[in-house]
Every structure is written in structure tokens, then in C-alpha cells.
Amino acid sequence: MDSKQPRNNARTRRGRRSTVPHDVRRLRDVDLPSLHLDWLMTHFEKDFSLRHGESRRRLVGHRSKDRLLDWARKYLGEHFALPPSSMHRWLAGRLDLLAGRRGTKLNVLGPRGAAKSTLGTLAYPLRAALEAAEPYIWIVSDTRDQARAHLTNLKNELIENGQLVRDYPAAAGQGSVWRAGSIVLGNGVSIEAFGTGQRLRGRRFGAHRPSLIVCDDLQNDSHTQSSAAREHSRAWFHGTLLKAGTPRTNVVNLATALHRDALAMELTRTPGWISRVFRAIVQWPADLSLWHEWETIYSAPDRADRAAAARRFYEDRRAAMDAGARVLWPEREDLYTLMCMRAESGRTAFEREKQNSPIDPENCEWPESYFDESIWFDDWPEGLRVKTLALDPSKGAESRRGDYSAFVLLGVDRRGVLFVEADLSRRPVAQIVADGVALYRQFRPDAFGVEANQFQELLGGQFEAEFARQGVLGARPWMVDNRVNKQVRLRRLGPYLASGRLRFKSG
Structure with a gap:
């Protein structure tokens, strides 16, 4: 050259x-x-x-190739010191996919205190903002103050996290807009905070509608008492919040189920949403009777040493009391800690706050202990003393189109234990008759009862004709006219459940 x-x-x-x-x-x-x-x-x-x-x-700025959990451990080590739970791994895996799957709607129900917000409302939007993966982010909570508190956490990391400032100098630090409810980073990304019910119609940031909406606990305890409050927040969510985005907007809803009709519970049944429910106790211990004894000691008001005595009881029987149990995040809340919470807060609060099962056991007809694993059976026992077949056709004047008809097979053994199997299906009248005759021939009951309320008594003649056509001798439906309230009839099962004399066919 x-x-x-x-x-x-x-x-x-x-x-x-x-x-x-x-x-x-x-x-x-x-x-x-x-x-x-x-x-x-x-x-x-x-x-x-x-x-x-x-x-x-x-x-x-650059986009790290790290997965979200690895990125969070690297830059937010204080918040991610413990190994992640199965909920964290599942949620982080879903969040990692969002940038390439626009228009995703993700609904996650997690126990209170399980750090779902740390991952979904801190780490994920923080990274998305720093790397400009989402140009316009909304943080939405039950109140404006709660949403702003989440935004404050993001602002603190942007200013005080030295590692973020070093690795994302164009985005970290105080941006051009730095208010209580909105910020604009140096890379041009905007984050805003809103409370449920705020007016959002037509809001934009430049040419952008929100590209990511993170909802964190949109409902509060008042929604458990008021159906009107639940309906109002539901209407605002579907009619205002979701309509504020575009078909490419990603929505993440993080919640704890406060009521069976809460918004997050509704979303588990709503088309277009990816939902997952997590519980603090994933699988209960196999022997709950030992835990009932333990709770008696732990809750004894006349024992000054009840906490220590309960702990000794547990340690002496630990293997048996832990057997079969599985918890969501053992590094944070082990089984003993969770059972203490359950005893202290009561089952109602524990089921709602930690199990995402918003029921009130005190308002239930029967206690949970009636329904342990012993209530199920796999195969019908031999030598039953009495067998019956009963039919609720659900074809009366007040029945709705598409209601289920139900056949119930019942057998009683020599100890007086009742074994029950139910066959529920939507069936036209002809199919009800055909299935009833087939079950009769298979089960060979001593009696066959058919509810005769309204015009259902007409089924009696159809069954007799079909029995005769198939040559089933001696078979005749017994027409039953029920006038007793259904709740009263259900309560009659109480003594059988309490004494452990009722078994249901599994599968």
C-alpha cells in the first residue's frame, strides 16, 4: 500500500x-x-x-439480555435477597415475554406479603423504563396515594441506585419532569401514577397512549362489603382504564382476592386474560388433626407459655405434622409461620389474604374439617345393604334452559356409611330417560326415585315404557314430590358429615 x-x-x-x-x-x-x-x-x-x-x-442505553429475575438480583439485590418462589419464577417468565407479545393481558393473584409488587410494580416497570422498552407506563392502584407511593419507589431507585446510574446514564437520575404523580426520564420514557376512578379519557404522552399498564391492588376492604363498590370499580376498569390503551398495550393486574366477586376473580373467567392463582399453602398437611391439637395449645388463653408449648408440640411431631405439606415460599414463610398466622388472624382472614380463597368459614354450614381426604372413595364397596337411584330432572316450570339434570347413586354399608356418586349433565328428556334406564341396569338399585314437582311427573310414564321396552322386570320409578326447603334438606346431611359417615365417589 x-x-x-x-x-x-x-x-x-x-x-x-x-x-x-x-x-x-x-x-x-x-x-x-x-x-x-x-x-x-x-x-x-x-x-x-x-x-x-x-x-x-x-x-x-442498552437492553440487557438477562432474564428479569437475574436483572433484578443484579440491580435490586436488597429486594431480591431470598431465592424466588414458584410465583416469582412464573410471573417473571411471563413478563420476559411481554415486549414481544403486544396486547397481552396478565392477571396474577398472589398471597399478601409474597412480594408480587416488588417484581411486577418495581423491577419490571423500572427495567422497561430504563431500557426504553415501554415509552409510556402507567402505575394504577386503589388510591392515587398508593399509586404515587409505587412511583416514589421507582424514583428512589433511579436517583439513589448507583449501579443503575452507572449502567444507564441516559435514563437514570432525575429527569426533565419529576413530580409526585408523573416523571419523564432522560431517555424520554414517561411514567404516571393514577388511582381507581380517576379520569383518564384521552390521556397521551406525545404521540403515545400507554404502552404498559401495571395495576396493583385495585380494590380494598370496602369492596368486600359493597356490591355497588365492586361494580363501580369493575365498570371503571373495563370502560375507562382498558379503553385508554391501544390493542398493543400490555396490561398486568396484580391482586389478592378479597371477595369471590372481586375484579381479579372475575378476570380469571374473562376471555383474553392469562390468569394464575397462587396460595401460600399450596398443599395442606396430610394429618390436620395434629394441627388442631397444636392450635388448641397455641390459642390457650390461660397458658402464659402457650407459644413455647405449641412449638415444643410441633418439634416433637414435626415429621408427621409436615408430611404432605407444600408451601409457596418456604424461605420467607415456612409452614409453621403460616399456621401461626392462621391461628392468630382467624381462618376467614387467612383464606382471603394468604390463600386467595375469599370465603367466610364462620358463615359456612359445615367446617372445613368435614371435608378432608377421607371423604372420597375410588371403588364401590361390596356387600352394600341398600342401594338407591334418584333423579332431579330439572325440567320444571321454574327451571332455566341449559340446567343440569342429576342422577345420584347412593349405597349404605353395614356400618351405616353412605356412599354417593353423582352424574350431572345437560340432557333433553329423551336422553334423561335413556341414561336413567342404563344407570338402573348397571347399578341395580333397590329403589328408583324421580322428583315429580311441576310436570316432571310425566317422566314416570316414559320411564315405565322404556323399562318395558328393554324387558327390565320389576323396575318402576317412585315419584317424589319435594315440598321441603332445599336448605333444610341440605342441613339434614350435617350429622352424617360430622360423624364421618358420608363418602363421595372421586373422579
Whole structure:
């Protein structure tokens, strides 16, 4: 190569555009030994290119290839010191996919205190903002103050997290807008905070509608008492909040089920939503009777040492009391801790706050202990003393179209234990008769009862005709006219449940 020839071409010998300034490239025009000059320029360009590329990435921001949980442990170590739970792994895996799957609606019900907000309302939107993956982010909570508190957590990390400031200099730090309810980062990303019920119609940030909406506990305890409050928040969510985005807007709803008709519970049944429910106790211990004894000790008002005595009782029987149990996040809340919470707060609060099962056991007809694993059976026992078949056709004047008809098979053994199997299905009258005769021939009951309320008594003649056609001798439906209130009839099962004399067919 002739070192005296002017190097006006902006590309190097390898065909790439030179990143070396023009004044430096003029060094090639100096009359130096050609070999030495080429060596000098090659190494200078390589070093400058590496430095220039790193500087550029630091100036404009970069998108880490780390998974969200790895990124969170790296930059938010204080918040992610414990190993993640199965909920965290599932949620983080879903969040990792959102940028490439626009229009996703994700609904996650997690126990109170399980750090779902730390992952979904802190780590995820923080990373999305720093890397400009989402240009316009909304944080929405039950009240404006709660939403602003979440935004304050984000602001604190942007200002005080030195590692973020070093690795994301174009985005971290205080931005051009830094208010209680809205911020704009140096890279142009906007984050705003809103409370349930706020007016949102027509809100934009420049040309952007919200690209990511993170909802964190949109309902509060008052919604458990008021159906009107639940309906109002539901209407605002579907009619105002979701309509504020576009078909490409990603929505993440994080909640704890406060009521069986709460918004998050409704979303588990709503088309278009990906939902998952997590419980603090994933699987209960196999022997709850020992825990009942333990709770008696732990709750004894006349024992000053009740906590220590209960702990000793547990440690002496730990293997048996832990057997079969599985908890969501043992590093944070082990089984003993959760059972203490259950005893202290009461089952109603525990089921709602930790199990996402918003029921009130005190308002239930029968206690949970009646329905343990012993209530199920797999195969019908031999030697039953009495067998009956009963039918509720659900074809009366007040029945709704599509109601289920129910056949119930019942057998009583020599100990007086009742074994029950139910067959529920939507069936036209002809199918009810055909299925009833087939079950009769298979089960061979001692009696066959058919509810005769309203015009259902007409089924009696159809069954008799079909029995005769198939040559089933001695079979005759017994028509039953029920006039007793259904709740009263259900309560009659109480003594059988209490004494453990009722079994249901599994599967």
C-alpha cells in the first residue's frame, strides 16, 4: 500500500466505515515508514472503535439480555435477597415475554406479603423504563396515594441506585419532569401514577397512549362489603382504564382476592386474560388433626407459655405434622409461620389474604374439617345393604334452559356409611330417560326415585315404557314430590358429615 496516497475514502481496508476522526486519519499522509504507519493506525482504530461503541451504549442505553429475575438480583439485590418462589419464577417468565407479545393481558393473584409488587410494580416497570422498552407506563392502584407511593419507589431507585446510574446514564437520575404523580426520564420514557376512578379519557404522552399498564391492588376492604363498590370499580376498569390503551398495550393486574366477586376473580373467567392463582399453602398437611391439637395449645388463653408449648408440640411431631405439606415460599414463610398466622388472624382472614380463597368459614354450614381426604372413595364397596337411584330432572316450570339434570347413586354399608356418586349433565328428556334406564341396569338399585314437582311427573310414564321396552322386570320409578326447603334438606346431611359417615365417589 502506498503511504503517500491520500486516504479520502471513509472506509477501511476491511470495508467498514472508519470511526477515527478526520484529523487522526491525516497521519497516514505523513511520510513515515509504511509498515509502521499501518500497524499504528490499525491498532488505533480498533481501540477507538471499542471505546466509541461502549460509550455510545452507555449514552443511549442498552437492553440487557438477562432474564428479569437475574436483572433484578443484579440491580435490586436488597429486594431480591431470598431465592424466588414458584410465583416469582412464573410471573417473571411471563413478563420476559411481554415486549414481544403486544396486547397481552396478565392477571396474577398472589398471597399478601409474597412480594408480587416488588417484581411486577418495581423491577419490571423500572427495567422497561430504563431500557426504553415501554415509552409510556402507567402505575394504577386503589388510591392515587398508593399509586404515587409505587412511583416514589421507582424514583428512589433511579436517583439513589448507583449501579443503575452507572449502567444507564441516559435514563437514570432525575429527569426533565419529576413530580409526585408523573416523571419523564432522560431517555424520554414517561411514567404516571393514577388511582381507581380517576379520569383518564384521552390521556397521551406525545404521540403515545400507554404502552404498559401495571395495576396493583385495585380494590380494598370496602369492596368486600359493597356490591355497588365492586361494580363501580369493575365498570371503571373495563370502560375507562382498558379503553385508554391501544390493542398493543400490555396490561398486568396484580391482586389478592378479597371477595369471590372481586375484579381479579372475575378476570380469571374473562376471555383474553392469562390468569394464575397462587396460595401460600399450596398443599395442606396430610394429618390436620395434629394441627388442631397444636392450635388448641397455641390459642390457650390461660397458658402464659402457650407459644413455647405449641412449638415444643410441633418439634416433637414435626415429621408427621409436615408430611404432605407444600408451601409457596418456604424461605420467607415456612409452614409453621403460616399456621401461626392462621391461628392468630382467624381462618376467614387467612383464606382471603394468604390463600386467595375469599370465603367466610364462620358463615359456612359445615367446617372445613368435614371435608378432608377421607371423604372420597375410588371403588364401590361390596356387600352394600341398600342401594338407591334418584333423579332431579330439572325440567320444571321454574327451571332455566341449559340446567343440569342429576342422577345420584347412593349405597349404605353395614356400618351405616353412605356412599354417593353423582352424574350431572345437560340432557333433553329423551336422553334423561335413556341414561336413567342404563344407570338402573348397571347399578341395580333397590329403589328408583324421580322428583315429580311441576310436570316432571310425566317422566314416570316414559320411564315405565322404556323399562318395558328393554324387558327390565320389576323396575318402576317412585315419584317424589319435594315440598321441603332445599336448605333444610341440605342441613339434614350435617350429622352424617360430622360423624364421618358420608363418602363421595372421586373422579
